Structures are given as structure tokens and as C-alpha cells.
Amino acid sequence: MKILVCISKSPDTTAKIAFTDNNTKFDANGVQWIINPYDEWFALVRAIELKEADPTTVIHLVTVGGVDVEPIIRKALALGGDEAARVNVDSQDSFYIASQIAEVAKQGAYDIIFTGKETIDYNGSSIGGMVAELLDLPYVALATHFELKGTTAIITREIEGGEEIAEVALPVTVSCQKGMAEARIPNMRGIMAARSKPMKVIEPIAADTLTSIVDFGLPLVKAGVKLVPADHVEELVRLLHEEAKAI
Amino acid sequence: MSVLVFIDTAEGHVKKASLEVLSYGAKVAEQLGTTVEGVVLGTVSEDLAALGKYGVRKIHHVKDGALDHLDAQVYAGVIAQVVNASGASLIIFSNNVDGKAIAPRLSVRLKAGLVSGAVALPDTSNGCVVKKNVFSGKAFANIAVKTEIKIISLSPNAYKIIAGEGTAEVVPFTATVGTPKVKVTSVVKASGEVPLTEAEIVVSAGRGLKGPENWGMVEELAKVLHAALACSRPVADAHWRPHNEHVGQTGIAIAPNLYIAIGISGAIQHLAGVNRSKVIVVINKDPEAPFFKAADYGIVGDAFEIIPKFTEAVKKLKGMV
């Protein structure tokens, strides 16, 4: 079994969100970078679990980004990937990024391609579907469970108010979310081992960008909270009904 | 030049999210001086012509039973055929569970730029610029789509359903469907519940509730409000509540009309997933809880005393007692 896990960096969840250059660029000053939580907690850890169940499994990681992503990839390797490839380019366009990943995937003949359900910075939820289309593979988005029965994957995905279970013959591309696995932390042995795991640097292929960011903005701040005394709950209900028209 | 809206269904019924995208599509078409058409895949048990009241004039219906369950690959292939036949240059999806699976594939197939999670009408005065949330709702971005054909997927609950008059012409569309590789074996539905991402009102509780045995009063409040239930991450991690109720930056992002947060501190990661809610009510015994800064209404006090009273007051309002 060969698994490719797509890894993206994202700002730490507590990072201050600000912009520079006339609001056209994210201000990365002082920002801590982490592995995008969906990639790490669900996509990568599920891949590691599959390898634990079948030690012949090979896990490759791929990321698209500059040299500053390397510490993130090392951490992912410390958790359990076997080797990593970094496509040496920064981009915010999903199609461009997906084209780079698809190119790497083509070389590897993977049985399973895992992505996180979205990155917590650009919230695109597009890479998995685009990679699948570029490779002409089936795709299940927002998976909450993934099991293997021989070369058939049994995948549960979120639907409105429930779940849907489907069988897909490998190879398959899956975007992962909560339910797939439980977050882990790397141990000392993993961290040591990661130092000598191969990390290839690949130059990008030519690909189009279909979108571009014009500018960013911050949401309006709330006017302030209206407090209702704890012994006047019916007053809150009245306000919600008459003033906010919310119930 | 027309606008094509993907009308998403579940078990033969048109989803609420589809009414949002139809209303949105009609407005965009008006803005562009063109018409809006719809596409529906699979067996439908509703009168599609009635969707005309949301502004759609023509609906292409591909009835093939192989489309009764989603296989994003097959769906993208069929929708691409409808796009080509209808000459649509803007395709609109809901950024819901199905839209997230199909739209990226269609984007590649048509080489059409995709903006996922739009929160407002596009600015079409000079090209096509779409506003979407980024950084899990902590900011927004304006994205320019540079391609001839464009795809927008609209955030659920971001655009109001507008119903008027009219009926749509429903035309059967014959497409090459192909065999789905994703074979759905079962659908597990929590019956009678309001789906979280579609809910107008969400009642959410956190660690302040102390344990799963105390959720009865939360469920009761949700029931009288006809609300969906949600929870904070530690609550789901401790298995007090199922994972699909976990909202926030690493859970589900929601934007209901009313969000009621009970015993939740309001950590930045929690707020990220819920701050697009129109009205936020916070009930917390700690007046310093950060959530109050993001709230519209609040009560400082003990949830165990307040929630039953809240339920009673709602019942009274609704004439249920």
C-alpha cells in the first residue's frame, strides 16, 4: 500500500491576523507556523494507523511551499511519514497547487491520497477534489472514517444531519476531518528518525493560476454585548424576539 | 453568458442550501443582465417547476438513477455537459458537503476559476471579484477570477432566500453518465434533527456543563427553539457529544441566524468557527469570559439555573404553555 499525504503549513490558531502592503498580503511577522491541523490530526495520523496495521505500507508526504515549510515537514516526518517531497514554490491559487501535487502523485502510483478537509488559512477545501480530477481518480470529501478491506476502501463522509458510507476500489483521493483519527504528538524516537528521512526538493511544473487575491479585510467588530440580569431570563427572550428578531 | 445553479438534493428532496444558491444566482443574473438556469441530478420527488419562485426560469433535469448518490467524478462530468450545452459562463454551488466535493473537480474539468465559500454577491463591475472568508472567519479576502468560465460556491446561510412568483420550465437532459466508482452502501441519518450547517438557530454548550449527563436541559432548549445542537472541542474530544457537533476552527464552521453559547469560554479557535453567526448569545458564569466580547446578548450566571428558565420563557413566547 502506498499512501500520499498532502501537508500544508498554516498559521498557529492563535496567530494575530493582520495584513500589509495595502491589505494585499498576510502579515507573517511573528507568526508561528504549524502543520494545518486537518492534515496533521486526521490525514497523516490515519495514514500512520494504516501503516501500523500493515507495516508494508509506505507513507510519502508532499507539500508545496518555500524553504520555510521544512520545519513543518520535519515534524510530519517525526510523527510518522517515510519520506517527503517539497515542491519549491509559494502560491495561493488552488489549481496551481493541485497541479504541482498531481505531478508528484503521478510519479508515485499511490493507492490512497489523503488531504485535510481544508486549510485553516484560505479555507478553500479544493485541493483534494482538484488533485483527484487531474489524476482521474474517485474522490470522497469530508471523510470521518476510512477502513480498508483488501483493495477496497470503506469511507464514511459527513452529509447534512448524518453520514453516508460508501465503498470505493483503490486508488482513491480522500479529504479528511474529525473522526478519522485522534491527534498525536511526536515522540523522541520519531524526532530523531525524522532527521535522516529523505526530503526531496522538486522544482514546480508550469501551471496556470485561475484566481488571484485582490485584497484582504477584517470583519467589523461587534457593537458590544447587552447584558441581561440572570434573574430576568424572560427579558433576554423578549429581546431576541422583538429586537433581534432571531426567535 | 447565462448563470447555471447546481440544485443539490438529498433523498429526492431539494436542500435548503439550494434555495439559497437559487436566490443568489437570480440576483447575480440580474446584475449581469442575463438569465439563471438550474441543473438537478438524479431522481427527485418534488415539483421542480415550483422552484421558479426563486427566480430560475429553466431547469435541466438529468434523471438517471445512477445519480441518486453522489460520486463527485460522475457528477462533475454530467454538470460539465450541461454547462457546455447551455453555454453558461458562471456556475454556482453551495459550499456544502456536496459542493465541496464537486466544484473543485468541475473547476479543473472546465479550467474555470473557483472561489469557494463566497459570502456576498460578486462585484462584476470590472471582471469578477468575489468576497470570501479566510482564516476561518477571522478575515475576508476579495478574490478575482481570471478565467472565461467562473465557479462560485456560496457559504451556507450567507445569502437570504428570496421567494417571489413564477414557475420554471423543467427540461429532461440526456447526458453520458458513466458508472460511479463511489458505491454508497448506507446512509445514516439522525432523524428529526435539524442539520447543523443548515440550522437557523444553534444551541451550543461547552465544558461548563460539567458532564454528558447534563445535556438534557440543553437538548430541551434546542427542541423548543427548533435548533440544532453544537459543542466545543473538548466536549467532543471527551466524547460527551458526537464529533459532528464540534464547531470551531478545527470543527464545523457555521453561520446561523442565532448562536447560543452555554458554558463556553470563547477561545479564539472556537470563535473562528461561529463568529459569522448573526446574533450571538452567551451564557457564562464568568463575567470575564472572552466570549462576551463577541456576543450581542449575554447573561452572567449559572447555566444550570438559567437554561431551564430560558426554555420556559421560550415556551411561553411560543404559546406552548
Ligand SMILES: Cc1cc2nc3c(=O)[nH]c(=O)nc-3n(C[C@H](O)[C@H](O)[C@H](O)COP(=O)(O)OP(=O)(O)OC[C@H]3O[C@@H](n4cnc5c(N)ncnc54)[C@H](O)[C@@H]3O)c2cc1C
Ligand atoms: C489548534 C487548536 C485548535 C482548536 N480548535 C477548536 C475548535 O475548533 N473548537 C473549539 O471549541 N475549541 C478548539 N480549540 C480549543 C480551544 O482553545 C478551547 O480550549 C476550547 O474551545 C474550550 O472549550 P470550552 O469553552 O467548552 O471549555 P473551557 O475553556 O473550559 O470553558 C468553560 C466555560 O464554562 C464556564 N462555566 C463553568 N461552569 C459554568 C456554569 N455552571 N454556568 C455557566 N458557565 C459555566 C466557565 O466560566 C468557562 O468560561 C482548539 C485548540 C487548539 C490548540
